Amino acid sequence: MEKSLATFLGFGAVLLWSVLALLTVGSDPVPPFQLSAMAFAIGGAVGLAFTHRGGRMRSTLTSTPPIVWALGVGGLFGYHALYFFALRMAPAAEAGLIAYLWPLLIVLFSGLLPNERLRPLHIIGALISFAGAGLIVARGGAGFEWAYAPGYALAVLCALTWSGYSVLSRKFSEVPTEIVTFFCFATSVLSVIAHLLFEETVTPSGVMTWVSIIGLGAGPVGAAFYLWDVGVKKGDIQLLGTASYAAPLLSTCVLIVAGITQATVVILLAAVLIAVGAGLAALGSRKSSSRT
Known part of the structure; x- marks a missing residue:
């Protein structure tokens, strides 16, 4: 697969994550781990249909090394578990901003990968985009308080978990994306266990x-992870990392269109910063490719 196509597919994951907030709001009052269990089960089922049709189910299961299983399940379940607990132990705005360090960390960590070169424009672009995302995620936040240090620490681990999963996945680019199907099922099982330990079951009611x-399982918690796997393994990982900061902006725009939130000057400024940051990262990638 060409690098440009893989990068484009990776962008598809970012677009799907833009409706994550809207669908999460629509799933209320289902608690987080129960919702995770249900959505990942659907996401696994989506992948299972393609894996079974391709006739590669058995070979995918038997040929995947244990370390890849640990990386995949740890990445998907670990990220969500740490994120849920971070939001419980610290204010959502501040914890969310810290957790959203993962695109910046992807850009920085990618420089350690073979055949990848981290240029100054990648770092500058990621920092500018992070500032834009920070305006959205932390708007209305009360500021950082040491009383919430445990929650902040979990948010840092959350960012490290997803960035580590994304970057290390590239080292196993020969592992077919179909394996994400079984990562989703394993994450669903672990979410069920966490749900039984920490939450009370809520029976979903109403069509919405x-x-x-179902929308979460088919999109942001389903197809998005398959597209992301292709992107980080075969695409421009630095550009994808920076472009990921568009997710909170697009998510906010979706909420505005849905009438759940209002458009503000802050959102406009964030859009400019994210666009500038992504443009600089793209320019850095273009210069890198022109010199190879």
């Missing part, structure tokens, strides 16, 4: 709630 849950 069920549509939101």
Whole structure:
């Protein structure tokens, strides 16, 4: 697969994540781990249909090294578990901003990969885009307080988990994307266990709630992870990392269109910063490719 096509598919994951907030709101009052269990089960089922049709189910299961299983399940379940607990132990705005360090960390960590070169424009672009995302994620936040240090620490681990999963996945680019199917099922099982330990079961009621849950499983918590796997393994990982900061902006725009939030000057400024940052990262990638 060509690098440009893989990068384009990776962008598809970012677009799907833009409706994550809307569908999560629609799934209320289902608790986080229960919602994760249901959505990942649907996401696994989506992948299973393609894996079974391709006749590669058995070979994918038997040929995948244990370390890849640990990386995949740890990345998907670990990220969500740490994120949920971080939001419980610290204010959502501040914890969310810290957790959203993962695109910047992807850009920085990618420089350690073979055949990858981290240029100054990648770093500058990622920092500018992070500033734009920060305006959105932390708007209305009360500021950082040491009383919430445990929650902040979990948010840092959350960012490290997803960035580590994304970058290290590139080292196993020969592993077919179909394996994400079974990462989703394993994450669903672990989410069920966490749900039984920490939450009370809520039976979804209403068409909108069920549509939101199915939509999550088919899109942001389903197809997005397959597209992301292709992108980070075969595409321009630095550009994808920076472009990922568009997710909170697009998510906010979706909420505006849905009438859940209002458009503000802050959002406009964030859009400019994210666009400038992504443009600089793209320019850095173009210069890198022109010199190879």
